Amino acid sequence: MNIVLLDSRQTLSEIWTISAKRPIEHLKTHVDIQVGDTLRVGIRDGKRYLTEIISITENSIQIKPIQEELVPKKLPVTLVVALPRPKVLRRLVMDAITLGVDKLILIHSYRVDKSYWQTPFLQQLDHYVTLGLEQAGDTIAPKIELYKRFKPFTEDILPALITAQSPAYVAHPYVEQKMPSAIDHPCTIMIGPEGGFIPYEVDLLIKNGCQAVSLGNRIIRTETVIPYVLGRLFSAG
Amino acid sequence: MNIVLLDSRQTLSEIWTISAKRPIEHLKTHVDIQVGDTLRVGIRDGKRYLTEIISITENSIQIKPIQEELVPKKLPVTLVVALPRPKVLRRLVMDAITLGVDKLILIHSYRVDKSYWQTPFLQQLDHYVTLGLEQAGDTIAPKIELYKRFKPFTEDILPALITAQSPAYVAHPYVEQKMPSAIDHPCTIMIGPEGGFIPYEVDLLIKNGCQAVSLGNRIIRTETVIPYVLGRLFSAG
Numbered sequence: 001m002n003i004v005l006l007d008s009r010q011t012l013s014e015i016w017t018i019s020a021k022r023p024i025e026h027l028k029t030h031v032d033i034q035v036g037d038t039l040r041v042g043i044r045d046g047k048r049y050l051t052e053i054i055s056i057t058e059n060s061i062q063i064k065p066i067q068e069e070l071v072p073k074k075l076p077v078t079l080v081v082a083l084p085r086p087k088v089l090r091r092l093v094m095d096a097i098t099l100g101v102d103k104l105i106l107i108h109s110y111r112v113d114k115s116y117w118q119t120p121f122l123q124q125l126d127h128y129v130t131l132g133l134e135q136a137g138d139t140i141a142p143k144i145e146l147y148k149r150f151k152p153f154t155e156d157i158l159p160a161l162i163t164a165q166s167p168a169y170v171a172h173p174y175v176e177q178k179m180p181s182a183i184d185h186p187c188t189i190m191i192g193p194e195g196g197f198i199p200y201e202v203d204l205l206i207k208n209g210c211q212a213v214s215l216g217n218r219i220i221r222t223e224t225v226i227p228y229v230l231g232r233l234f235s236a237g
Numbered sequence: 238m239n240i241v242l243l244d245s246r247q248t249l250s251e252i253w254t255i256s257a258k259r260p261i262e263h264l265k266t267h268v269d270i271q272v273g274d275t276l277r278v279g280i281r282d283g284k285r286y287l288t289e290i291i292s293i294t295e296n297s298i299q300i301k302p303i304q305e306e307l308v309p310k311k312l313p314v315t316l317v318v319a320l321p322r323p324k325v326l327r328r329l330v331m332d333a334i335t336l337g338v339d340k341l342i343l344i345h346s347y348r349v350d351k352s353y354w355q356t357p358f359l360q361q362l363d364h365y366v367t368l369g370l371e372q373a374g375d376t377i378a379p380k381i382e383l384y385k386r387f388k389p390f391t392e393d394i395l396p397a398l399i400t401a402q403s404p405a406y407v408a409h410p411y412v413e414q415k416m417p418s419a420i421d422h423p424c425t426i427m428i429g430p431e432g433g434f435i436p437y438e439v440d441l442l443i444k445n446g447c448q449a450v451s452l453g454n455r456i457i458r459t460e461t462v463i464p465y466v467l468g469r470l471f472s473a474g
Binding site for chain 2: 002070072099135181182217219226228230231235
C-alpha cells in the first residue's frame with residue numbers, strides 16, 4: 001500500500017479522517033506510523049496529496065493535506081484479454097491497474113475454460129482495483145468490461161474501439177509485421193488465452209479491423225506478456 | 238511445455254528417445270500425443286528441431302528429427318535483482334528465462350530479509366531453468382549467479398560488467414533522466430527490493446558506474462517491472 005485512498009466526501013473539511021479498517025491496520029502493523037509522519041493520500045477519481053498525521057486512535061487516523069502531488073498518467077490503451085484461469089487473472093488485473101491501463105476488457109475465447117467465468121474473483125474486481133491503485137499511487141480506477149461471447153464482442157464492440165488514430169493489434173507468431181514500439185497514439189491490444197486464439201478467431205479479429213503483429217518466436221505466458229508489451233508500446237514516454 | 242529438451246548424448250543416433258518421466262507424462266496427459274504427430278524438441282545448449290513421433294511405449298517416446306528450427310535469440314542483458322521473497326522469486330526467475338535474459342544475478346540488499354537466502358527454491362534453480370526454457374522454446378540456459386553481500390558485489394563484480402558499449406542502469410524514482418528505450422546495445426539493469434535500494438546503496442551503485450534513471454511516478458512491483466523494463470529497453474528488436 002503506497003497510498004491511502006479516501007472518498008471525496010471524506011475530504012470536505014480541513015482535517016480528514018481515515019476510518020476504514022484495512023488501511024488503519026496496515027499503517028499500524030507494517031508502517032508503524034506516528035503522529036507527525038507524512039502520509040500519501042489519494043482522493044478516489046481525484047487528486048493526490050502528501051498529508052501529515054495529526055492524531056492516531058484505535059479506529060481512526062486524522063490527517064491534514066500539506067501539498068498536492070501528481071497523479072500518475074494512464075497509458076492510452078484498451079487491453080483486451082481472453083479470460084485466464086483465476087490464479088493468473090488476479091495477477092493480470094493487478095498488473096494492468098498498476099501499469100496504468102486505461103480500460104481492461106475480459107472476453108471469452110475458444111480455449112478459455114467456461115468454468116473460469118464462475119470464479120469468485122470476478123465478483124471481487126472492485127477490491128483488486130483498490131489494491132492496484134494503492135500499489136501504484138494512482139487514484140483513478142480503470143474501466144473494466146466483461147464479454148462472455150467472442151463473436152458478438154468482435155463484431156459489435158471491437159470495431160467501435162478502432163479508429164485511424166487508435167489501431168488494434170493482435171499478437172500472432174507467424175506474421176512478418178512486428179508489434180510496434182514507442183508509439184505516440186492510443187491503441188487496443190488483444191491478448192489470447194494459453195495456446196492462443198484459434199485460427200477462426202484470428203481471422204474474425206482481422207476481418208473486424210485488427211492488425212496481426214509478431215512479438216518474435218519466444219512463447220511468453222499471458223501474465224508476462226502484458227507488462228512486456230506495454231513497456232514496448234509506450235517506451236516513448 | 239512448448240518444447241521437449243534432450244541432452245546432446247541422447248541425440249547421437251538417427252532416432253532419438255525421450256525417456257524422462259515428466260515430459261512423457263505431460264505429453265500423454267495434456268497433449269494426448271499420437272504416433273505420426275510432430276513434436277518440437279530442443280537439444281540443451283544446441284539446436285531445435287521439429288520431429289515426428291515414431292513410437293510411444295509406457296516409458297519412452299521415440300522421435301525422428303524432420304527439420305531444424307530457429308532457437309529464439311537472447312536479450313543482451315544482465316539482470317541484477319535484489320533477492321525477493323520466495324513466491325515472487327519463482328515467477329521472476331521464470332519470467333527472466335522465458336523472456337531470454339542472458340545473465341541473471343541475485344544479490345543481497347538492505348531491505349532483503351536474510352531468511353530469503355534459506356529458501357529451498359534456490360536449490361532448485363536448475364529445475365526452473367528447465368521449465369522456463371521449455372515454456373519459451375529456448376535451448377540455452379541463462380547464466381545465474383548469486384552474491385550474498387551487496388558491497389563486495391557492487392565494488393568488485395559490477396564495475397567489470399560495465400563498459401562504454403554496455404552501461405548499467407538502476408531505476409530510481411527521483412531523477413530527471415528517463416530509463417532508455419529501444420536500445421541497440423547490451424546493458425545491465427539493477428532492480429531493487431520491495432521498498433527500493435536505500436540511499437547508501439544507490440550512492441554506491443552510482444559511484445561504481447551505474448546510471449540512475451526514472452521509470453515515471455507509478456510504483457510497480459519487482460515481478461511486474463522486469464518484463465515492463467525488458468519490453469521497453471529492447472523494443473527496437
